[in-house]
Amino acid sequence: MQYLDNIIFLILLVAGFGLFAKSLFKIYRNIRLGREINRSDRKAERWETMARVAMGQSRMVKRPVAGILHLFVYVGFVIINIELIEIVVDGIFGTHRFLATIFGHTFYNIFTATLEVLAILVVIGVVLFFIRRNFYGVKRLTMKELFGWPKNDANWILIIEFALMVAFFTMNASDLVLQQRGIFAEHGSFPISEVLISPLFGGFGDSILIATERAAWWFHFVGILFFMNYLYYSKHLHIILAFPSTWYANLDLYGKFSNLDSVTAEIKLMMDPNSDPYAAPAEGDVAEAPSKFGAEDVFDLNQVQLLNAYSCTECGRCTSVCPANITGKKLSPRLILMKTRDRLEEVGRNIDKNGKFEDDGKKLLNDYITKEELWACTTCNACTEACPVLLDPLSIIFEMRRFLVMEQSAAPQELNLMMTNVENNAAPWQYNQADRLNWAKD
Structure with a gap:
């Protein structure tokens, strides 16, 4: 049974990454349920x-305190998990601190010391975030839309990251004491563990120290696999999906309304004095009309909008600057994305169960997002301007409004009156064109 540890490690590694790949495939499949959209221009x-916003965190630092803390956690956690390479090699082949043989003594010392500094920054970041989220009373983090799972999810992520860093320091501290006793070869520099934790291990026997080091090593490895597979159920999918979301982001003016080609062609035909309205259109003259105008369900949204729903980290920056929400309206841009994701997940479970989507009698409109929310939006673009990863909840609102107006003729009375006036008077106001300049007579 000499290689039992290596076999168990390999089984866990394959199972962990296999489940993670399965989860990513489900997300990809669900996003593909949306309409195709061409966002391959301006590469x-x-x-x-993507480099500036997703990797460089340029929009996070607009709020300096949260931005800097997020940078600590983001950079630290990502770089620390480079050590996973070493853990994987050591776990499969039974080596100990494999990278030391690759990097050499001096560079490996710098490498491990850097990881320790980053790890303590992660600890500081997650502790302050936990306090800020649960005790400091930031309004956007205490809204009722976060009660229950969203709040618990955010806290669990912080707790998991804290536990992983504690395991990391425990592993290094016990390793350091064993190195000092000549049991392990001297590899690495551990400035934080040496000061904070290794003095606690001075009275431990060698066998207990070895067991502590191994337990912390296994906890760190299994914890990373658990964290990786937990992401599917968590808002922290943005760790991965922020990159494609920023790459496929809308690069045009925020809030620019997308005209439908079929409608544009029809209007041009109506405005052409030489056209015969009764003539059959020549092939290619008129764009093919979509099967449905606007969006009633997630199938009617485009794939980037569905990707946005999965990428939302529920930070609430969009909602905190939304004038409708600030003045007490029901609308929350964050909740628009959260509800879209919830509906998309429900559709995904339906497909998993039945092999294909079976009508469940529900729609994104009304069952998840209400008309009141949609018409409360002022289309001011504050939400899209505030999002740290360029998500666009406004585009979802646009499409659902389009469905209400063009498919159901269900616009509010005020809007219907305005459109009637435009049709009859070529102006939004209810008076004849000849009277439009009366205001200037006096």
Whole structure:
């Protein structure tokens, strides 16, 4: 049974990454349920946007305190998990601190010391975030839409990250004491563990120290696999999906309304004095009309909008600047994305159960997002401007409004009156065109 540990490690590794790949495939499949959209233009600008916003965190630091803390957690956690490479090699082949043989003594010392500094920054970040989220009373983090699972999810992520860092320090501290006793070869520099934790282990026997180091090593490894597979159920999918979301982001003016080609062609035909309205259109003259105008369910949204729903981290920056929400309206841009994701997940479970989507009698409109929410939006673009990863809840609102107006003729009375006036008077106001300049007579 000499290689039992290596076999168990390999089984866990394959199972962990296999389940993670299965989860990613489900997300990909669900996103593909949406309408196709071409966002492959302006590639250089898209790469630059992704590097600046997703990797460089340029929008996070608009709120400096939260931005800097997020940078600690983001950079630290990502770089620390480079050590997973070493853990994987050591776990499969039974080596100990494999990278030391690759990097050499001096560079490996710098590498491990850097990881320790980053790890303590992660600990500081997650502790302050936990206090801020649960005790400091930031309004956007205490709204009722976060009660229950969203709040618990955010706290669990912080607790998991804290536990992983504690395991990391415990592993290093016990390793350091064993190195000092000559049991392990001297590899690495551990400035934080040496000061904070290794003095606690001075009175431990060698066998207890070895067991502590191994337990912390296994906890760190299994914890990373657990965290990775927990992401599917968590808002923290943005760790992965923020990158494609920023690459496929809308690079046009925020809030620019997308005209439908079929409607544009029809209007041009109506405005052409030489056209015969009764003539059959020549092939290719008129764009093919979509099967449905606007969006009633997630199938009617485009794939980038569904990707946005999965990418939302529920930070609430969009809702905190929404004038409708601030003045007590029901609308919350964050909740628009959360509800879209919830409906998409429900559709995904339906497909998992039945092999294909079976009508469940529900729609995104009304069952998840109400008309009151949609018409409360002022289309001011504050939400899209505030989002740290360029998500666009306004585009979902646009599409659902389009469905209400063009498919159901269900616009509010005020809007119907305005459109009637435009049709009859070529102006939004209810008076004849000849009277439009009466206001200037006096």
